[in-house]
Amino acid sequence: MRELERLLPDLVPPTGGLARLQRQVHQAAVKPVRFRHPWLAVGLATACALLLALPLADQLAQHRRTEALLEALRGNTEPGAIQVTHGAALELASDRANVRIYLVQSDLPNTAVRR
Amino acid sequence: MALREEALYASYRRLERPLFNVLYRQLWQTEDCQDLIHDAFMRVWERRAKVDEQTLDALVWTTALNLAKNRLRWRLLRRHEPLDEDSMEDHASTLDTTDFLAQRQLRRALRSLPAASRDVLLLAEFSGLNGAEIAAILGIPAGTVASRKHLAMAKLKALLGDRPDA
8 A cells, every 4th residue: 555655654753762761760770679569568567567466455455354353343233243252253255145254353362252 | 681771772772763653653642652662661671680682672562562552541541532633743744735634534544443453554564573573572373463464454445445546
């Protein structure tokens, strides 16, 4: 197709392309090293956060348990709640409806539990 | 072996003009073509540790064609129609009015070709690559290059109105 050849002339690209590439390559060379795989950085950050969070969560749970026990020791007597003389009891979660579990802390060698 | 800086620049000198000619007939915008060529070389440079200089040119072609495809897809999604008529007039400044209108018609015809056929036609016209090299770049069998080019030419001829001097 002669017309096609005439209408698709060989175009000359604008000048300065190579200089731009050289500039960019040199700029890239002086840039600080970046993570090649950003997901790796995200993964590492998540792992670190988990490592810090797990002991913290454990400590928080222990703290809550102690607080609840201290509250019971201060004489929290709700209707129907277990009453402990010279000590305290804390109801723990039970997965069976007919079983109730208590954590009992005494402040005397012989503790009397009364319902 | 990792890609050397000199090899990258040498490839740029070799490919800038054919790349520009092929990409311009896809994007029809000079600045977009320049940016795309630049981006293609930078992407290759970023992966320099894994680039074999023997296959550098083919890699640049593949990267640039993929970027052009993405660019066209982006334009389609954003319903972005580039204001390229002026720049086209720059390139067509040497043509008379009849030629200018014919070139607009050719541009529409090229746009209406299937992308796969258009790639083959433009690479065959401007890249200076042979059929086997074009096949390797596009990831198609060598025989398909010839058939796609033939079909593209036939369709283009039909779209251009089967001019007597065509």
